[in-house]
Amino acid sequence: MDMDIKQIQDLIRFVSKSGVNEVSIEQQDFKITIKTNQPQTGVVTTTIPAASAENTVVPSITVTTPVVTAVAPQAEDTSKYITVKSPMIGTFYRSASPEKPLLVNVGDEIKGGDVLCIIEAMKLFNEIESEVSGRIVKILVDNASPVEYDQPLFVVDPA
Template sequence: MDLKDIQNLIKFVAKSGASEVKLELDDVKITIKTGSDSETTIVQQVPMSAQMPHMQMPNAPQQQAAPAEAAPVTPSEDSKYITIKSPIIGTFYRKPSPDKPLFVEVGQNIAEGDVLCIIEAMKLFNEIESEVSGKVVKILVDDSSPVEFDQPLFLVDPS
């Protein structure tokens, strides 16, 4: 891991809102802690046994390209709807490309496994699939908008 990779990691952590990230590779151990206005970075060259690299983010979401999770909305008039939330931090897109049609529209019936949107994270375009069947009641995010982990994206009526 070179200095540029470490600087990119620091920038990514600062933007993600994580308070602490630990990264352990073969011969490098990095801990990045962010405070209110400052960043503290500790980089240590530590001899470690050959293990798979892994990243721990105790106070922030882990990025992964997985289908969106569906969870009930807090009790209100929308309590009969299921909220489909963002599984990752990134940029929300309603179309596969600018010249293609929208994945879904309000009022459209969807089935489990249908692609609802794309979230771009670090130059990777992740298709977000529905885990429920039903009718799209509301789209909660504008096209090309940044989204956070666990941010509600769609309301779906499962009936």
């Protein structure tokens, strides 16, 4: 099992967001352990045996990620609004690809079954469909941002 640095970084992000304390993957010639001992910090140790002692590589990477907090709008009577939340951990995208138009914008009318965004998790792109009808009042997450499970994504006025 050969992992490139991008796959290792994706794995670090996934583990740090999942709330798991430690993940260890071990193959015959490859071992990776990711530990999250402190909030929002992942430590990775990778050992790859080489043909001779001169070529042995033991990199250690420490990654610290910022904490992102979404605050609900404090405007007029927001009690009638419905919050659409993320069903999974991943990366939030507002369009199917960079050259495609945004799926929804503030002010758009939506109905149940409409695709609101895409969340990429472990190289899988998941279309997130609306379960409510109404008008998009606010989009709470920036494009290409990491999201947590149950994190608010959209505020919808069902009226």
